[in-house]
Amino acid sequence: xxxxxxxxxxxxxxxxxxxxxxxxxxxxxxxxxxxxxxxxxxxxxxxxxxxxxxxxxxxxxxxxxxxxxxxxxxxxxxxxxxxxxxxxxxxxxxxxxxxxxxxxxxxxxxxxxxxxxxxxxxxxxxxxxxxxxxxxxxxxxxxxxxxxxxxxxxxxxxxxxxxxxxxxxxxxxxxxxxxxxxxxxxxxxxxxxxxxxxxxxxxxxxxxxxxxxxxxxxxxxxxxxxxxxxxxxxxxxxxxxxxxxxxxxxxxxxxxxxxxxxxxxxxxxxxxxxxxxxxxxxxxxxxxxxxxxxxxxxxxxxxxxxxxxxxxxxxxxxxxxxxxxxxxxxxxxxxxxxxxxxxxxxxxxxxxxxxxxxxxxxxxxxxxxxxxxxxxxxxxxxxxxxxxxxxxxxxxxxxxxxxxxxxxxxxxxxxxxxxxxxxxxxxxxxxxxxxxxxxxxxxxxxxxxxxxxxxxxxx
Amino acid sequence: xxxxxxxxxxxxxxxxxxxxxxxxxxxxxxxxxxxxxxxxxxxxxxxxxxxxxxxxxxxxxxxxxxxxxxxxxxxxxxxxxxxxxxxxxxxxxxxxxxxxxxxxxxxxxxxxxxxxxxxxxxxxxxxxxxxxxxxxxxxxxxxxxxxxxxxxxxxxxxxxxxxxxxxxxxxxxxxxxxxxxxxxxxxxxxxxxxxxxxxxxxxxxxxxxxxxxxxxxxxxxxxxxxxxxxxxxxxxxxxxxxxxxxxxxxxxxxxxxxxxxxxxxxxxxxxxxxxxxxxxxxxxxxxxxxxxxxxxxxxxxxxxxxxxxxxxxxxxxxxxxxxxxxxxxxxxxxxxxxxxxxxxxxxxxxxxxxxxxxxxxxxxxxxxxxxxxxxxxxxxxxxxxxxxxxxxxxxxxxxxxxxxxxxxxxxxxxxxxxxxxxxxxxxxxxxxxxxxxxxxxxxxxxxxxxxxxxxxxxx
Numbered sequence: 033x034x035x036x037x038x039x040x041x042x043x044x045x046x047x048x049x050x051x052x053x054x055x056x057x058x059x060x061x062x063x064x065x066x067x068x069x070x071x072x073x074x075x076x077x078x079x080x081x082x083x084x085x086x087x088x089x090x091x092x093x094x095x096x097x098x099x100x101x102x103x104x105x106x107x108x109x110x111x112x113x114x115x116x117x118x119x120x121x122x123x124x125x126x127x128x129x130x131x132x133x134x135x136x137x138x139x140x141x142x143x144x145x146x147x148x149x150x151x152x153x154x155x156x157x158x159x160x161x162x163x164x165x166x167x168x169x170x171x172x173x174x175x176x177x178x179x180x181x182x183x184x185x186x187x188x189x190x191x192x193x194x195x196x197x198x199x200x201x202x203x204x205x206x207x208x209x210x211x212x213x214x215x216x217x218x219x220x221x222x223x224x225x226x227x228x229x230x231x232x233x234x235x236x237x238x239x240x241x242x243x244x245x246x247x248x249x250x251x252x253x254x255x256x257x258x259x260x261x262x263x264x265x266x267x268x269x270x271x272x273x274x275x276x277x278x279x280x281x282x283x284x285x286x287x288x289x290x291x292x293x294x295x296x297x298x299x300x301x302x303x304x305x306x307x308x309x310x311x312x313x314x315x316x317x318x319x320x321x322x323x324x325x326x327x328x329x330x331x332x333x334x335x336x337x338x339x340x341x342x343x344x345x346x347x348x349x350x351x352x353x354x355x356x357x358x359x360x361x362x363x364x365x366x367x368x369x370x371x372x373x374x375x376x377x378x379x380x381x382x383x384x385x386x387x388x389x390x391x392x393x394x395x396x397x398x399x400x401x402x403x404x405x406x407x408x409x410x411x412x413x414x415x416x417x418x419x420x421x422x423x424x425x426x427x428x429x430x431x432x433x434x435x436x437x438x439x440x441x442x443x444x445x446x447x448x449x450x451x452x453x454x455x456x457x458x459x460x461x462x463x464x465x466x467x468x469x470x471x472x473x474x475x476x477x478x479x480x481x482x483x484x485x486x487x488x489x490x491x
Numbered sequence: 492x493x494x495x496x497x498x499x500x501x502x503x504x505x506x507x508x509x510x511x512x513x514x515x516x517x518x519x520x521x522x523x524x525x526x527x528x529x530x531x532x533x534x535x536x537x538x539x540x541x542x543x544x545x546x547x548x549x550x551x552x553x554x555x556x557x558x559x560x561x562x563x564x565x566x567x568x569x570x571x572x573x574x575x576x577x578x579x580x581x582x583x584x585x586x587x588x589x590x591x592x593x594x595x596x597x598x599x600x601x602x603x604x605x606x607x608x609x610x611x612x613x614x615x616x617x618x619x620x621x622x623x624x625x626x627x628x629x630x631x632x633x634x635x636x637x638x639x640x641x642x643x644x645x646x647x648x649x650x651x652x653x654x655x656x657x658x659x660x661x662x663x664x665x666x667x668x669x670x671x672x673x674x675x676x677x678x679x680x681x682x683x684x685x686x687x688x689x690x691x692x693x694x695x696x697x698x699x700x701x702x703x704x705x706x707x708x709x710x711x712x713x714x715x716x717x718x719x720x721x722x723x724x725x726x727x728x729x730x731x732x733x734x735x736x737x738x739x740x741x742x743x744x745x746x747x748x749x750x751x752x753x754x755x756x757x758x759x760x761x762x763x764x765x766x767x768x769x770x771x772x773x774x775x776x777x778x779x780x781x782x783x784x785x786x787x788x789x790x791x792x793x794x795x796x797x798x799x800x801x802x803x804x805x806x807x808x809x810x811x812x813x814x815x816x817x818x819x820x821x822x823x824x825x826x827x828x829x830x831x832x833x834x835x836x837x838x839x840x841x842x843x844x845x846x847x848x849x850x851x852x853x854x855x856x857x858x859x860x861x862x863x864x865x866x867x868x869x870x871x872x873x874x875x876x877x878x879x880x881x882x883x884x885x886x887x888x889x890x891x892x893x894x895x896x897x898x899x900x901x902x903x904x905x906x907x908x909x910x911x912x913x914x915x916x917x918x919x920x921x922x923x924x925x926x927x928x929x930x931x932x933x934x935x936x937x938x939x940x941x942x943x944x945x946x947x948x949x950x
Contacts, residue, residue, distance in 0.1 A: 067650045191526045191927070194876055230926060391850070391906050393877060417653055418852060418906075420879040447850050447877075447906060449927045467689060468650070468908045 384428025
């Protein structure tokens with residue numbers, strides 16, 4: 033009796049050991065494939081340098097749809113298709129103009145309209161400026177002091193946060209809600225300090241949200257570079273009543289048809305269980321969206337390419353989704369969820385890469401305790417690849433709407449230090465991408481998809 | 492009796508808890524100080540942009556000595572001084588020329604002389620090329636096939652290694668020993684593929700070592716860019732006998748006087764126990780040595796600045812040493828050790844930063860088991876700062892010669908993915924530095940120095 037218990041124990045132990053070794057071995061193959069045989073870097077080179085910026089509703093976005101679909105078709109997947117989605121179309125128009133009339137001098141500032149902003153009147157707006165550090169400070173001023181003024185939101189991102197996304201999260205309300213709140217109080221326009229931890233001359237765009245306020249209350253909103261914000265603040269201390277001039281001619285058109293791009297390998301054992309990996313194909317218009325989020329798209333495509341290269345056939349259906357319109361509407365993410373519900377699809381897992389193509393550090397996991405613990409227990413498998421961070425948190429904006437019963441979601445977390453140097457700015461371009469960092473990210477994603485595919489999720 | 496044991500246990504537990512909290516608190520202050528109040532970035536800006544490259548024996552190196560000494564003097568340290576050291580003086584001379592005579596065409600290649608190399612004759616050398624992948628392959632060819640030829644070492648860095656320093660370590664023998672071994676066999680010159688994982692047009696210099704071979708056997712050695720190496724290899728497949736022309740005019744002069752720069756805070760409890768933190772002040776001549784190793788120097792200086800800023804007075808003597816001549820002689824490191832022996836100094840710890848100014852990932856620790864375990868046990872303190880890697884290994888070239896009885900040594904390990912994009916090349920310049928990454932590295936170093944200072948080492 034004791035002998036047979038021992039035998040069973042040794043046998044089970046053997047299975048565990050064998051499984052561990054097999055998983056270790058597969059991760060090794062995945063990283064090797066990505067570092068020696070990946071397509072993600074040349075794919076991104078094409079998206080960035082041949083196509084360029086991909087704001088929803090532009091020809092850039094449409095070219096990107098066709099290009100990525102065509103590339104997925106070369107991978108020998110089971111399905112590649114487009115999913116129709118109506119997207120907003122906002123156009124920046126002519127180069128924005130902003131200056132401070134400083135005595136006889138005009139001090140010009142590098143600015144850009146915020147995405148979704150209305151234009152100024154054709155002749156521009158001009159008014160004195162009130163600098164505030166927060167929406168609370170604005171609200172405390174009240175309508176009397178705000179009316180007819182240009183509001184300058186100038187709270188910098190806090191450098192004390194180790195992770196820059198936390199600094200962003202605690203600062204971005206100025207950009208997303210500043211115009212709405214200032215509009216309610218009768219301001220003429222808002223200027224927002226760019227969401228950038230470093231001091232430079234590039235304005236960083238990004239969405240601003242008027243919410244439900246009336247057309248009359250919707251005022252123009254622009255970002256100013258961090259150096260510009262410092263200079264404006266200093267100038268206003270010298271001449272608080274110097275008038276500031278702003279002109280921008282952005283416009284919102286009717287929604288247009290666009291697409292999510294989808295490719296899949298049908299699961300060999302559970303074709304009805306779907307695992308999604310994705311990023312968003314649209315970008316802002318100033319750079320070419322190499323980090324945000326060309327990187328996430330090509331890394332997601334690479335996951336399928338790696339599986340093909342190492343001959344791994346997933347048990348569950350593995351679907352890559354390149355979502356349209358994350359930046360100014362999340363229409364792609366919402367449409368994907370709608371279609372999934374209509375088709376009664378069963379998603380078990382979704383992974384998004386939308387934090388830049390930098391060295392992978394880990395995952396932010398949106399799951400219950402049991403699934404979080406399960407994924408975290410794989411940390412030792414990732415150690416040789418210096419992937420060490422398994423934390424609970426937000427997964428991704430595009431997979432956010434996915435709300436199937438048992439879905440587990442995660443976001444790739446690359447090193448965040450450089451992300452906001454480029455985010456939504458003209459320097460988010462291909463030269464800011466390091467090939468190995470991009471490939472390591474793709475391998476890290478493929479490894480997690482593989483482990484989920486092998487081990488399933490806790491239901 | 493049992494009650495008093497319980498009391499003692501609670502009391503000791505309290506001390507441990509208190510100590511932990513105090514250490515956690517101090518690390519928080521250290522990181523905050525570095526991210527909000529550091530001087531390392533402007534210091535490096537000056538070293539890189541105002542002074543530039545700092546090859547041993549050049550005016551750049553001498554300016555860097557004076558500048559860093561002057562900056563250390565502003566920090567209110569207990570001592571700041573220079574330590575004399577004789578260093579080699581090697582000068583590149585005129586821009587190197589290399590081309591392949593390809594039928595009627597001349598195909599030019601981006602090359603640079605390797606540090607320490609001899610010149611070609613004034614009219615250059617011209618010969619057919621033999622491509623090899625290793626010194627073993629060269630040796631197997633033997634004198635008969637090698638004599639009178641130009642040897643082209645073209646084994647790329649292996650991209651499969653996750654850590655790029657491992658790829659470097661397994662490849663750099665071509666650069667350091669290739670000329671010596673080919674010279675022994677009567678080759679005319681060697682061309683070495685640059686130690687660079689990416690394909691680009693920049694040749695990467697670095698030391699080559701003739702060892703004890705005779706003057707007659709010392710042949711010119713140059714690095715070729717990775718794209719150049721690919722093109723040369725391809726061209727030779729088409730025309731194996733096409734002659735290659737090389738001209739370089741580098742020279743070695745007599746040794747000259749230079750300096751290590753030293754600053755210290757005298758220990759409040761154990762002034763005779765010395766902890767060193769340092770980097771090397773010299774650089775190669777092609778870029779401005781921002782990553783290699785301007786970053787390590789200013790981070791080391793920042794450690795003392797942080798302690799001043801947070802009001803921390805070390806118990807042991809804390810000494811910053813900016814070593815001269817790491818790149819082509821390690822004379823500074825050797826001289827520091829000689830002086831230390833002469834003065835019967837007692838070093839307990841040395842930390843070097845010489846792997847670039849990138850996001851810190853951990854430490855490579857050169858210590859016995861007990862001290863390695865002690866340092867590794869602090870890993871949880873570093874977790875909030877995403878510093879996760881505590882491995883046994885090489886510490887640093889400059890602190891390598893330090894061989895006191897009980898010394899523990901460590902090297903900062905930043906993320907290594909981008910390092911060899913810049914290493915010893917013309918693009919190792921200030922624009923490749925991210926301010927936050929540099930500051931996080933300095934804070935990580937200061938944290939380790941603080942923990943060693945508080946807890947001592949195991950003797």
